[in-house]
Amino acid sequence: VPPFGAxxxxxxxxxxxxxxxxxxxxxxxxxxxxxxxxGPVWDEISRNYNQYITLHKARLAQTTKLVDADFVKxxxxxxxxxxRDTKMTELYNYFAFPPVHSExxxxxxxxxxxxxxxxxxxxxxxxxxxLGEVDGVFIRFYNAFEQYQRDLADWxxxxxxxxxxxxxxxxxxxxxxxxxxx
Numbered sequence: 001v002p003p004f005g006a007x008x009x010x011x012x013x014x015x016x017x018x019x020x021x022x023x024x025x026x027x028x029x030x031x032x033x034x035x036x037x038x039g040p041v042w043d044e045i046s047r048n049y050n051q052y053i054t055l056h057k058a059r060l061a062q063t064t065k066l067v068d069a070d071f072v073k074x075x076x077x078x079x080x081x082x083x084r085d086t087k088m089t090e091l092y093n094y095f096a097f098p099p100v101h102s103e104x105x106x107x108x109x110x111x112x113x114x115x116x117x118x119x120x121x122x123x124x125x126x127x128x129x130x131l132g133e134v135d136g137v138f139i140r141f142y143n144a145f146e147q148y149q150r151d152l153a154d155w156x157x158x159x160x161x162x163x164x165x166x167x168x169x170x171x172x173x174x175x176x177x178x179x180x181x182x
Contacts, residue, residue, distance in 0.1 A: 001142045010142060013091045014135045020066045023127040025091060026111070027053075027060060029134045032095040033108030042105045048112030059120045094138065103137045 002010045009015065014025050033042075034049035053060065072080035095104065111130050118126055 001146060010139050012135055012138060013087070013094050014131055018070065019124050019128065020063050020070070022131050023063045023123060024067050026127045026131045026134065028088065028091050029095045029131070030108055030112055032092055033105055036096060036101070037105035037108060042109055045105065045109050045112050048116050052112060052115040055116060056120050056123055059123050097138060100137050100141045107134055107137055
């Protein structure tokens with residue numbers, strides 16, 4: 001469960017990143033959705049995702065170059081791209097979290113529909129809001145999960161079985177059964 005930051009908001013992989021990384025993370029989320037969200041309700045996601053990639057190809061290529069350059073700058077040498085790859089693996093795993101699959105797919109469907117109608121110039125601004133909405137699916141789950149843990153602990157304190165110490169006895173409480181002979 002991602003912890004809370006000093007600002008009281010969960011620190012997910014989508015927090016504290018540049019505007020270029022927000023575009024990149026949204027693309028990653030929708031890539032996961034295109035692969036993972038199957039069935040009649042969500043089949044449109046993969047078609048919309050492919051159209052999004054085609055429509056915004058030049059801007060997405062620019063974003064990739066800028067993100068790569070930033071990682072190389074922050075982590076000099078070949079290490080920068082290795083760090084980027086590791087973070088991307090973590091990000092893809094984050095978006096593939098099973099307990100939120102349905103809600104993630106529903107939100108992703110809405111985002112892919114919006115993206116194919118979006119002018120490319122609006123992609124950076126849109127990505128900030130859209131990524132926040134996608135991330136909100138996970139944040140709501142983690143908040144609800146922690147609330148469940150608190151509620152369960154409270155319930156156990158109030159109503160749960162209390163451990164009782166039963167003294168060990170050295171004498172049996174029932175007489176041993178003697179075997180019968182015929």
